[in-house]
Amino acid sequence: NVLILDFGSQYTQLIARRVRELNIFCEIFPFNQIPSDLSAYNAVILSGSPFSVRAEDAPQPDLSQIRGKKPLLAVCYGAQYLAHFSGGEVAPSNIREYGRTNLSYIEAGELFFEGVSEGSQVWMSHSDTIKQLPTNGVKLASTKDVENAAYRIEGETTYAIQFHPEVYHSTDGSKILENFLVRIAGVQQTFTPNAFVDDIVAELKEKIKDDKVVLGLSGGVDSTVAAVLLNKAIGKNLYCIFVNNGLLRKNEFQNVLKQYEGMGLNVKGVDASSRFISELAGESDPEGKRKIIGRVFIEVFDDEANQIEDVKWLAQGTIYPDVIESISVKGPSATIKSHHNVGGLPDFMKLQIVEPLRMLFKDEVRRVGAALGIHADLLGRHPFPGPGLAIRILGDITPEKVSILQEVDSIYIEGLKKAGLYDKVWQAGAILLPINSVGVMGDERTYEKVVALRAVESTDGMTADWVHLPYDFLMNISNEIINKVKGVNRVVYDISSKPPATIEWE
Numbered sequence: 001n002v003l004i005l006d007f008g009s010q011y012t013q014l015i016a017r018r019v020r021e022l023n024i025f026c027e028i029f030p031f032n033q034i035p036s037d038l039s040a041y042n043a044v045i046l047s048g049s050p051f052s053v054r055a056e057d058a059p060q061p062d063l064s065q066i067r068g069k070k071p072l073l074a075v076c077y078g079a080q081y082l083a084h085f086s087g088g089e090v091a092p093s094n095i096r097e098y099g100r101t102n103l104s105y106i107e108a109g110e111l112f113f114e115g116v117s118e119g120s121q122v123w124m125s126h127s128d129t130i131k132q133l134p135t136n137g138v139k140l141a142s143t144k145d146v147e148n149a150a151y152r153i154e155g156e157t158t159y160a161i162q163f164h165p166e167v168y169h170s171t172d173g174s175k176i177l178e179n180f181l182v183r184i185a186g187v188q189q190t191f192t193p194n195a196f197v198d199d200i201v202a203e204l205k206e207k208i209k210d211d212k213v214v215l216g217l218s219g220g221v222d223s224t225v226a227a228v229l230l231n232k233a234i235g236k237n238l239y240c241i242f243v244n245n246g247l248l249r250k251n252e253f254q255n256v257l258k259q260y261e262g263m264g265l266n267v268k269g270v271d272a273s274s275r276f277i278s279e280l281a282g283e284s285d286p287e288g289k290r291k292i293i294g295r296v297f298i299e300v301f302d303d304e305a306n307q308i309e310d311v312k313w314l315a316q317g318t319i320y321p322d323v324i325e326s327i328s329v330k331g332p333s334a335t336i337k338s339h340h341n342v343g344g345l346p347d348f349m350k351l352q353i354v355e356p357l358r359m360l361f362k363d364e365v366r367r368v369g370a371a372l373g374i375h376a377d378l379l380g381r382h383p384f385p386g387p388g389l390a391i392r393i394l395g396d397i398t399p400e401k402v403s404i405l406q407e408v409d410s411i412y413i414e415g416l417k418k419a420g421l422y423d424k425v426w427q428a429g430a431i432l433l434p435i436n437s438v439g440v441m442g443d444e445r446t447y448e449k450v451v452a453l454r455a456v457e458s459t460d461g462m463t464a465d466w467v468h469l470p471y472d473f474l475m476n477i478s479n480e481i482i483n484k485v486k487g488v489n490r491v492v493y494d495i496s497s498k499p500p501a502t503i504e505w506e
């Protein structure tokens with residue numbers, strides 16, 4: 001197990017992902033919350049930071065339990081921190097060193113750089129530079145502009161690098177991390193999807209014993225993988241609830257329910273469509289719609305959970321990025337949902353929480369899902385927002401609009417699948433616009449709805465580029481939609497990226 005101390009760098013999660021790719025488990029902790037018991041950790045990595053070590057309010061953790069006691073790799077800010085407080089010197093550099101550069105010198109015979117040659121591209125992002133190495137520092141590498149691009153400390157298993165091995169542009173970054181973690185620190189590469197499944201199933205059995213657990217399935221990857229893991233651990237004591245809010249894709253409720261039953265899950269499908277649709281009537285404000293859907297979901301889920309006698313646990317599909325966010329250097333984000341605190345907690349929220357995926361990144365959840373034998377179709381599904389089609393129908397929601405959008409969306413998504421484009425797109429969907437436009441069909445003028453199609457590439461939804469779908473594909477889909485869906489006479493394609501646009505229109 002590897003401990004990553006976060007100084008607030010935008011790249012800290014990437015360090016963790018690179019380490020995990022080496023089949024090594026790691027955990028991120030903020031620099032000011034170092035675990036008191038370090039016995040489980042075989043190595044420590046210090047992240048970069050937006051701070052300068054020379055700033056008064058810069059992070060200055062006490063590393064006395066780590067330095068010289070555990071193998072230590074300090075990245076960027078970490079490297080400067082070690083230098084600045086241990087007899088070296090850090091000063092502002094004349095030029096801000098940012099972007100790609102190459103290692104122009106590498107000290108020969110060092111395990112740390114084994115398999116890495118001079119000329120190797122690295123990624124720099126810093127405005128201070130290490131002018132003088134700390135006491136007992138041995139220079140290991142330089143670039144054209146940075147004399148001390150890497151060093152180690154004689155007599156300790158301490159290494160420091162000014163560049164970022166975790167970003168993709170550092171070509172040998174993973175190799176360097178592997179050299180440090182595996183060859184120098186001797187960490188075992190045993191964190192595989194199968195090993196994770198064995199460990200977590202044993203842990204869940206031990207923790208939950210014969211108690212009953214309730215879990216809300218959404219049809220998405222996270223809740224599905226969480227359910228299958230729990231099912232493996234506790235079988236029929238897992239009660240899954242899948243709510244139809246009437247805003248799912250066409251036939252989604254029936255299809256996904258069938259798939260869940262086929263997987264041996266103890267699942268109850270609750271069709272609350274008419275309740276959601278009637279509560280939403282007349283609401284056209286995006287946040288208003290989200291609040292109604294959130295509230296009604298909680299009411300429906302609560303009613304169902306209350307029917308399970310003696311249930312003790314609520315399972316959730318929380319994944320690691322959410323956990324990191326909640327314990328981050330900047331503190332828990334201020335977005336704790338307001339409705340949780342209004343009028344007392346719903347009954348199911350008084351349950352103990354179990355989160356089998358809380359240590360996994362999204363791609364790891366998919367790999368664990370594959371190891372569990374979950375069908376690739378389900379694991380490869382595009383993200384779909386909780387409020388569903390409600391936020392893709394601009395303006396107020398009526399059953400007619402829902403059914404028009406379901407038809408359009410289904411033609412679009414099926415079309416992407418048939419054309420082999422579905423897996424190349426991160427998320428796709430159709431949006432029903434609140435305007436009519438003039439058209440002509442046969443000899444008749446029409447005055448009907450406009451739909452927009454959206455397809456984006458992204459890794460995490462934080463930024464996104466619109467996808468250059470082939471014109472022929474767009475032409476065929478547009479024809480099919482206008483010919484088959486009554487009430488639509490115009491199709492447009494959204495060519496906006498995020499930022500400044502967002503993925504959804506509401």
Ligand code: XMP
Nearest residue numbers: 290383384385386387427461498502503504
């Ligand atoms: P935006 O529109 O903010 O979307 O660029 C980013 C990602 O978040 C999804 N999204 C939501 N998911 N509830 C959800 O569960 C919501 O209210 C919501 N709004 C947006 C969106 O589909 C995209 O994947």
